[in-house]
Amino acid sequence: MISVKNLCKSFGDFTAVDDLSFEVKPGDIVGFLGPNGAGKSTTMKMLTGFLTPTSGHVRVNGRRMSKNATVLQRDIGYLPEGAPAYAEMTTFQFLNFIADIRGLNKREKRERLKEVIEQVELYDVLDKTIDTLSKGFRRRVGLAQAIIHNPQILILDEPTDGLDPNQKQHVRKLIKNLSKDKIVIISTHILEEVSAVCNRVIIIADGAMQFDGTPLQLQQQSRYYQAVTLKLSYAADITGLLEIPGVKDMQVDKETGEVTLFPEQGKYILGPITEHVHHYRLPIDRLHVDEGRLDDVFVHITSHGSHK
Numbered sequence: 001m002i003s004v005k006n007l008c009k010s011f012g013d014f015t016a017v018d019d020l021s022f023e024v025k026p027g028d029i030v031g032f033l034g035p036n037g038a039g040k041s042t043t044m045k046m047l048t049g050f051l052t053p054t055s056g057h058v059r060v061n062g063r064r065m066s067k068n069a070t071v072l073q074r075d076i077g078y079l080p081e082g083a084p085a086y087a088e089m090t091t092f093q094f095l096n097f098i099a100d101i102r103g104l105n106k107r108e109k110r111e112r113l114k115e116v117i118e119q120v121e122l123y124d125v126l127d128k129t130i131d132t133l134s135k136g137f138r139r140r141v142g143l144a145q146a147i148i149h150n151p152q153i154l155i156l157d158e159p160t161d162g163l164d165p166n167q168k169q170h171v172r173k174l175i176k177n178l179s180k181d182k183i184v185i186i187s188t189h190i191l192e193e194v195s196a197v198c199n200r201v202i203i204i205a206d207g208a209m210q211f212d213g214t215p216l217q218l219q220q221q222s223r224y225y226q227a228v229t230l231k232l233s234y235a236a237d238i239t240g241l242l243e244i245p246g247v248k249d250m251q252v253d254k255e256t257g258e259v260t261l262f263p264e265q266g267k268y269i270l271g272p273i274t275e276h277v278h279h280y281r282l283p284i285d286r287l288h289v290d291e292g293r294l295d296d297v298f299v300h301i302t303s304h305g306s307h308k
């Protein structure tokens, strides 16, 4: 378990991380989100013991990171921002070197290298030096070095940045498979990644906590959650739609002519809308129920302060 209590980090007068507190348990795959400069990487550096907090503390399984970093880091895999690696080494030399540093014996090293190279699909670049690799392959090498010692805790700073869509999907699957009984924290700018991979979301802005909950709870904060959009085949009187019980608001898209009806909080409006449409014989071409829009909530949460 990771426990973060009143964590702060200042650089001179500037507060990059501002009083963060949260706990992460095995089985949690946390999507760590926030706008550029929100303090995600700085927090991750403190979680992994590479940066000392100005105040507050990080505990891993009850032990303080600041006093036990060397021991605790043995069970942490960390992909830092930008996936740094030794540019002049080949992929194989680099992974071999990391396995040695992680203290794997000969047999473990052979087995883990084979497994990880296969999992992250690095066969084609084993003999290439890191400085000649594409951004996507560099990131995959970074991911491979983070998991080589099969750690219980994985902290991954933008693990899919720079990957093509196929690779993104592949790495997401890999993270999900790896995550059983582990703690995984990934920072990302890609909101769809959160629904695809994570079972928990933490959003920070200006270094402070704004949201901590499940992806569904996040989606439910969208004003589009359970909103119903209708496409009429020809113009008809739609004024009555606003009178339907549970409908709070209506929006008409001037370009497409689509009508979106927003529900009052917690109200289910699809049934009453369908009844209304049948009763008044409205000419409906298409009807769609929205699952909620994460980009919409993200903007709202990070620009309007705390929604914890």
Ligand SMILES: Nc1ncnc2c1ncn2[C@@H]1O[C@H](COP(=O)(O)OP(=O)(O)OP(=O)(O)O)[C@@H](O)[C@H]1O
Residues within 6 Å of the ligand: 011, 016, 034, 035, 036, 037, 038, 039, 040, 041, 042, 043
């Ligand atoms: N060593 C440092 N010295 C001074 N300021 C720093 C230092 N490291 C980070 N910062 C500042 O702290 C703030 C948070 O940076 P951080 O890299 O943690 O943000 P982030 O959420 O990871 O951003 P991004 O999504 O752009 O990677 C930024 O304003 C950054 O400029």
